[in-house]
Amino acid sequence: MTSDLAQYLVTGIALGSIYALVALGFVTVFSVTGAINFAQGEFVMLGAMIAAQLVRAGLPLPLAAVAAVAGAALVGALVHQLGLRQAVGRVSPLGLVMITIGAATAIRGLALLAWGTDPRTLPSFTPGPPLEAAGAVIDRQTVWIVITTAAVLGLVYLLFQRTAVGRALRACAADLVAARLVGIDARRMGLISLVLSGAVGAVGGVALAPITFASYDMGLMLGLKGFVAAVLGGMANAPGAVAGGLILGILEGFATPISSGYKDALAFLVLIGVMLVRPHGLFGGGIGLGRV
C-alpha cells in the first residue's frame, strides 16, 4: 500500500514536470508583453514534431533536438513579427490573446498539412529499464524531464537576473512606458521573449516526446494544463510556475485512484479553492489577463 502511495507521488511528479516546462514558456511571454500566449502549446508540439521528423530522417538525437529548438524559436519570432509586433500597446490584452489563438490555429493547420495525423516517436535520451525507488518505478525519460525542467528554469533565471538583456526584459515587464523612456526597444524585447518562449516550449517538446509521443494536436491539452500551472504559480514568476506545474501534477496523481473518471474535475476544484484562499497565486505575483 505504501508502495502504491509512492507510485502515485512519482507519477504526479512525472506529470507535473511536463506541465512545469510548458508553464515556464507562458511566464516568459506574459511577463514581457502582457500577452497570454495560447500558442505556447504549439511551440511544444513543434519541438516534438520537428525532432521526431529529423530523427526519422537519420539525424542523431542531439542534433535533431538543437534543430527543433531553433525551428520553434524561429516560429516564435514569426508569431511576434507577423502579429504581436503590430499589436502590442495598440490592441487590448484580450485582442493579444486572440492573435495568439490565431497563431496557434495556423501553426496547428500547417503541422497537419506537413505531417498528417499520425503520432511520431522519439527515442528516450538514455534507453533502459525503468528505475526503482521506495517501491515505485519511474522511467528514465521522466528523470530527464525533471533534470531538463531544472536546467531551463536555471537558465531563464540567470538570463533575467544576470544579463543586460534580462534587465531590459524585466524593465519592460515592470513598466512598459518607463522602459521606453529610458531607451529600451520594447518591440525588440517582445521579439526576444517570443523567441525565448518558442525555444523553451520546444525543449519541453523534445524532452517529453519519448513519453507522450509527438502529434500535431498535442499542443492544446498541454497548453491548457501549462496555463493553469502558470496561473497557480503567479503568472509572472518563473520558479512559481514550476512549483505550480508540480502541484497540479501531484494533485492529478493522487486524484486518479480516488476516481480516475473525475480526476481532472477534482484537480480543478482544488485549484479553484486555492485561488479563493490565495488570490495572487501560491507564490505572489500578478494573475489573470491584466486590463481587458
Next chain:
Amino acid sequence: MTQFRTLAVSAAVAALVLAACGGGTTATPTATAATQATTAPQATAAATVAVGAVYKVGAIFDATGPASSLGVPERDTVKMLETQVNAAGGIKGPDGLMHKIEVVFYDNQSQESQSVLVAKRLIEEDKVPVIIGPSQSGTTLAIVDTTQAAKIPLISAAASFKIVEPVTDRKWVFKTPQSDSLIMENALAYHKKVGHTKLAWLSVNNAFGDSGRSELQRLAPKYGITIVADERFGATDTNMTAQLTKIRSSGADCLQIWATPPAASTVTKNVADLGLKLPVYHSHGIGNQDFIDLAGASANSIIAPMGKLLVAASLPDSDPQKKTLTTYTEQYQKAYGKGPTTFGGHAWDAFNIALLAMQKAGNDPAKIRDEIEKIKNFVGITGVFDFSDKDHNGLDNRAVTMVTIDGGKWKNVP
C-alpha cells in the same frame, strides 16, 4: 498594406519550412489498374461504351479536429478510389453508359454543428444523391435527421449501433464498421476460452471507450466474467501509471483496455514499465501500425479482436477477403507511403457500396437506397456485407478475428 505584404510573404516562408520538414506525405494518389474482387464496381472495364453524365457522391469526413486521425485516412482512401474509378472510365450506369464519379468532399472539423451545415450543403447546393461519412458516431447522429428528412441515403463510417437502429427509424441510414457488441462478444468469448474470470477494465473517456464499457457491462455476465476494476483515462493523458497501480491490487486475472493510439500505446508502455504481470487485451481501436510504432517492444503479445485488414498477409488463401485486403494495402501503401488503417477501410466500403448501388440505380436517391438494401455477399475491407431491410450494417462474426503482435508484426491468433 505593408503589414499585409509582410504577413503574406512570411506565411509562405513558414509554410515552406514546415512543408520541407514534412517530406513527401502529401503525395497524390497514383492511379493503378483496377483489379478488385469481382463484386467491387471498379471491375467494370469497358472503355468503348458511350459516356453519360457525371455521378456525384457527397463525402463528409472529420479531417481536422479531434477525430482527424479517423477522417484523414478515410478521405485519402476515397480520393485514391475516385482517381482509380475515373481512370478506368467511371462506372456503368443502368442506362448502359459510362459515368465518371465526382466526389464532393467537406471537412466538418469533427464538430456536430458543422456536420449539419455541410450535410445541408451537399444535399441542397451540390445536389448529391448519396452521402458517405462522417467519421464519428456523434457527427453522424447529428445529421441523421437532416438526411432522413431530405430522403438522401447516408453510408456512415462510424461504429455506434444507434446510427442504424432501430432500422424502422433509420430507413435512409447505413454504416460500414462493426458494431461494438460484435467486437465485445468476440473478446469475451476469447476470455472465457482461455479461462479468465476476473477482468480489470481500463478505457478512454470518450464515445469510443464509453460504448465499449456499456457493452462490457451488458455482456460480461453472459460469459461468466466479473469486472473487478473499472478505470478511465483521458484521450490526451500522458501517464496512466496511477490507474494501473490501482488495478495491480485489484486481484484481476486479465486487463482489457479499450482505447485508440496514442493513448492506447502510452498505457501499454506504462504496463510494461510498472511490471504489471497481467495478460493485456486491447480493442479494434488499436488497428493501425501507429500502435506498434509508438508502443515498441511493450506491444508484443497483446491480444485484440478486430477486422482482418492488418493480418491480411497471414490469412489462408481460401479467405474470401484476402485478395481485396492485400490489394487495398498495396495501393494505399503506394499512394501515400504508409500502410492503411481500418478507418480508411470503412470509407473504402462506404464508397464502393455507394457505387455498387449507383450501377443499378443511377443517381436517384430512393433507388440507391433500395439497391443498398439488396446488396449481398459484398466482399469489403471491414468484412463481407449482407444488407437487408432489417440489417443496415450487414456484418456478422466473420468480420472479427483475434490478432496478436509478435516481434513488432501483426499476427493471427492461432
Next chain:
Amino acid sequence: MTRRDLILLGAVAAAILVAPVFASGYVLGILVTTGLYGIATIGLVLLVGLAKQVSLGHAAFYGLGAYVSGLLGTRLGLHPLVTIPLAAAAAGAVAYLVGRPVLRLRGHYLAMATLGLGVVFQVILNEWVDVSRGPSGFSGIASIAVPIPGMTRDGRTLYVIWAVALAILALSLWLVRSRAGRALRAIGDSEIASELLGIGTATWKLRVFALSAAYAGIAGALYAHYVTFLSPQPFGFVFSLELLVMAVVGGIASVWGGMIGAFTIVVLTEVLRRSLPSSLPGASGELELVLFGAALIAMVVVWPTGLAGIAASIGARVTPRLRRALRPAHG
C-alpha cells in the same frame, strides 16, 4: 436603445422574415448558426465590454443549457417552451454560484474559475452517465420549428431562433443605455471610483455575469432543439475560445458586435470551405485552419476595435454628411 438601433433591428427582422422565400436550406442553416452563436456572443460582449471580465468557460453554459433542455424534454416529456427558460435559469444560477465568491476579488479570477468550470462540466457530462448518457450522447430531442404549412423545417426553425435572437438583441441594447448599463460602464472606467460613488461593483458584475451565462444557456437550448442530438464533445475549451474570438472580431464595445462577430466567423468558415477547393485543387480542411488563423490575426491587427467599431466610425463620418445632404429636403 437609439433610433438607429430600432431601424437596424427592423431591417434584420425583415431580412429574416423573407429569407426562407429566397434562400436554400443551407443558407438558412448558416443564418440559424449565426443566430445561435450570436446570442451567446452578445452575452460575452456584455461581460467583457461592460463588466471588464473574461469568461474562458462559456461553452459550459451553452452546453448546460443544451443538456438541461434536451434531457428534460426527452426524459420528462416537457415542452421546449418550458425547458428553454429552465435552461436559461440553470445556466444563470450556476454562474451566480460560481461568480459570487470569485467576483468579490478584484482582478481577473473569473477567467480562471470559468476555465475550471468548463473542465469540470466536461468531466461530469462524460462520467455521470446515468443522467447525461455519457460520451456517446443521445438523440430524439424535439424540434422547435413552429408549424407553418408550406414551409421547410429550416425556415420554421430560423423564425424561432431569430425571434429569440432579436429579443435578446433588443433587451441588451436597452440594457446598456439603462441605469444598469451606466453603472457597469462606471465599473469599467474605474472600479475604485465607482465603489466610492456607492455602486456595488461586485453585485453588478455578478448580475451581468449571470445574465451572460443565461444567454449562453438559451443559445445552447435552442441548439439542442435544432440539431436534436447532443454529446459532450462540442462544449469544450475550444468552443469557449471560439465564442471569445467572435466577440473580439465583432467588437466588444457594442452589442451589435456580438452578432456581427458571429456572422463573420460563420461566413468566413463557409467561404474558406467553398472557395479553397475551386481556387486551389487538392486543398482541404488543413489549409482552412491555416487561413482561418491568418485571417483572425489580420483582423485583430488591422481592426483592433472589431468590425462594429469600424461600422460605427464609418457611420459617424457618414451620418453628419447625410444629415447635411438631407436638410434642404426637409425644408
